[in-house]
C-alpha cells in the first residue's frame with residue numbers, strides 16, 4: 286500500500302514539475318504583479334517600480350510616465366538606461382560646462398551622490414575638454430578623493446583626434462568604491478587666448494568606450510546639456526555571503542543559484558548555477574538551460590539529452606567518444622597497433638588465464654605425485670619393507686635376490702589391475718596375470734587384508750617361500766610393499782589354476 290501511495294505521489298510530483306516547467310518557460314524578470322519594464326528599459330528584481338517590487342529602498346526605480354516612452358529614474362534624478370542582474374546598472378549623467386564670451390561666464394557644475402552603490406572604477410573615466418581648462422573631481426561619500434586634470438593648447442593646430450593626453454583633452458581614472466562626485470572647472474585666463482577656437486571647458490564622468498575625443502568638440506557649445514552613460518556597481522546589503530546565508534528569510538539568492546561576495550565582503554550578489562539561466566533573486570528564477578536546443582552541442586550522430594544543469598551526448602552503439610562537438614565527437618574505434626584493441630586485450634587475458642590454469646594443473650599434479658610417493662614410502666615401511674631388506678641382506682647367497690617391485694612396475698604389468706587380467710579371485714585376494722617390462726609373465730597376488738600386526742610374520746613367510754625352490758611349489762619371484770596391501774609376485778603357471786591342478790579328476794599329470 287505504502288509503495289503504491291508513494292508511487293502515485295511521485296507521479297503527481299513529476300506532473301506538477303512538468304506543469305511548473307512549462308509555466309516558467311518564459312523566464313520571470315520582475316516579482317509577480319510588478320512591471321518588468323519601464324519604457325525601453327527592463328527592470329529586473331531586486332529592482333522594482335512599486336512598493337513591494339524592490340528588495341530594499343535603495344533598489345526603487347521611479348518610472349516617470351510623463352515621458353513617452355516612459356523613463357526610469359534612480360536615486361532621484363539619475364536616468365537609468367540599463368539594469369543587469371549580474372551587478373551593474375547604467376545611468377546617464379550630465380556634462381559640466383564653463384563657457385565664456387568677452388563679457389560673460391556661463392557655467393554649470395554637476396555633482397551626484399549614491400547611497401548604496403558605487404561607480405565602477407574600471408569602466409568609467411573622468412574626462413575634461415578645453416584649451417584653458419583646469420578640472421577637478423572629488424568625492425566625500427564612500428572613498429574620499431580629489432583628483433583631476435589639466436588641458437592646455439599653445440596652438441590649436443597641435444590638437445589631434447582621439448588623444449586625451451593634455452592638449453585639448455585630458456583624462457584620469459576614478460578610485461575604487463567611489464559613491465559621489467563633485468566636478469568643478471576653472472581656467473587660467475578665462476579662455477581669452479583661445480576664445481575664437483575654444484570658448485568652453487567641459488568635464489564629465491563617462492564609460493571609457495563611450496567617448497572618443499575629436500578636435501571639433503572644442504568648438505561650439507554642443508556639450509551643454511549633453512549626457513554620458515556611467516556604469517555603477519550594485520550589490521545586496523552590506524553583509525558577506527556567509528553572514529547573509531544565516532538569515533534565511535532575507536537571503537536574496539534563490540534555488541539553483543549561488544552567492545558571490547562583493548569585493549570587500551560587504552554585500553553580495555547571486556548568480557545562477559552553471560547550466561541555469563534567469564533571475565537568481567526570484568523564486569523559480571534560475572531555469573535549466575536546454576543546451577540541446579540552444580546550442581546543439583552534440584556531434585551530428587550523437588543523441589543529445591538535456592539534464593538538470595547540463596546535457597549528455599551519447600554516441601550510437603559501436604561508436605566511441607564523448608559525442609560533443611567541442612570534445613572527441615563520435616568515431617568508430619580505430620584498429621591501431623599503437624592503441625591496444627579490445628580484441629587483443631581479450632586475447633591476452635585469455636592466454637594469460639590459460640597459462641595460469643595450466644600452471645595450477647601442473648602444480649596439483651606435482652603435489653599429487655609427491656603425495657603418492659610419500660604414501661608408497663609409508664606403505665613400504667608399514668608393510669615391513671625395512672624388515673625384508675634386513676632379512677635379505679642376512680641371507681645373501683642363497684639364491685638371486687628377491688626382487689622388490691615398485692608399485693608402478695606392477696601397475697604397468699597388470700595394465701592398472703585390469704579386470705581382464707584377473708586369473709582368479711578368492712577369500713584371501715585376487716590374482717592377476719602380469720607381464721613385466723622384460724616380457725616375463727608373472728602372477729600377482731593382491732591380498733585383501735593387510736594386517737599391520739602381522740607384518741613380521743608376513744615377512745618371515747616371504748622369506749620361507751622364497752627359499753623354497755621346488756618343482757611343485759609355485760616359485761615366489763618378489764613382492765611389492767609400496768601398495769596399501771603387499772603384493773606377491775609368483776612365477777606364472779599355465780594350464781589353469783592351482784585349484785584346477787589339484788582337483789582335476791582326470792589328471793593327466795601327477796603332482797608329487
Ligand SMILES: *[C@@H]1O[C@H](CO)[C@@H](O)[C@H](O)[C@H]1NC(C)=O
Nearest residue numbers: 336337338339340341342345
Ligand atoms: C521599495 O522602495 C520604496 C521607495 O524607496 C520603499 O518605500 C519601499 O519600502 C521599498 N520596498 C521594500 C520591500 O523595501
Ligand SMILES: *[C@@H]1O[C@H](CO)[C@@H](O)[C@H](O)[C@H]1NC(C)=O
Nearest residue numbers: 347348349350351352358361
Ligand atoms: C516626471 O518628470 C516630470 C518632468 O521632469 C516631472 O515634472 C514629474 O514630477 C516627474 N514625475 C515623477 C512621478 O517623478
Ligand SMILES: *[C@@H]1O[C@H](CO)[C@@H](O)[C@H](O)[C@H]1NC(C)=O
Nearest residue numbers: 384385386387388389390391
Ligand atoms: C555673451 O553671452 C551672453 C549670454 O549668452 C550674451 O547675452 C552676450 O550677448 C554675449 N556677449 C557677446 C559679446 O557675445
Ligand SMILES: *[C@@H]1O[C@H](CO)[C@@H](O)[C@H](O)[C@H]1NC(C)=O
Nearest residue numbers: 402403427428462523549551
Ligand atoms: C570597502 O572597504 C573600505 C575599507 O576597507 C571601505 O572604506 C569602503 O566603504 C568599502 N566599500 C563599500 C562599497 O562598502
Ligand SMILES: *[C@@H]1O[C@H](CO)[C@@H](O)[C@H](O)[C@H]1NC(C)=O
Nearest residue numbers: 438439440441442443444478
Ligand atoms: C599655429 O601653428 C601654425 C602652424 O603650425 C602657425 O602657422 C601659426 O602661426 C601658429 N599660431 C600661433 C598663434 O602660434
Ligand SMILES: *[C@@H]1O[C@H](CO)[C@@H](O)[C@H](O)[C@H]1NC(C)=O
Nearest residue numbers: 444445446447498499500501
Ligand atoms: C577630427 O575628426 C573630425 C570628425 O570627428 C574631422 O572633421 C577632423 O578633420 C579631424 N581632425 C583631424 C586633425 O584629424
Ligand SMILES: *[C@@H]1O[C@H](CO)[C@@H](O)[C@H](O)[C@H]1NC(C)=O
Nearest residue numbers: 388389390472473474475477
Ligand atoms: C575671469 O573672469 C572673471 C569674471 O568672470 C574675472 O573676475 C577674472 O578677473 C577674469 N580673469 C582673467 C584672468 O581674465
Ligand SMILES: *[C@@H]1O[C@H](CO)[C@@H](O)[C@H](O)[C@H]1NC(C)=O
Nearest residue numbers: 366494495496497512513514
Ligand atoms: C554613448 O552613450 C549614449 C547613451 O547611451 C549613446 O546614445 C551613444 O551612442 C554612446 N556612444 C558611443 C560612442 O558609444
Ligand SMILES: *[C@@H]1O[C@H](CO)[C@@H](O)[C@H](O)[C@H]1NC(C)=O
Nearest residue numbers: 341343401522523524551552
Ligand atoms: C549595513 O546596513 C544596515 C541596513 O542597511 C545599516 O543599518 C548598517 O549601518 C550597515 N552597516 C555598515 C557597516 O555599513
Ligand SMILES: *[C@@H]1O[C@H](CO)[C@@H](O)[C@H](O)[C@H]1NC(C)=O
Nearest residue numbers: 590592597598599600607608
Ligand atoms: C551520459 O551518457 C553516457 C553515455 O554516453 C552514459 O554512460 C551516462 O550514464 C549518461 N549520464 C547521465 C547522467 O545520464
Ligand SMILES: *[C@@H]1O[C@H](CO)[C@@H](O)[C@H](O)[C@H]1NC(C)=O
Nearest residue numbers: 583584585610613614615616
Ligand atoms: C563528429 O565527429 C567526427 C569525429 O570527431 C567528425 O569527423 C565530424 O566532423 C563531427 N561532426 C560534427 C557535425 O561535428
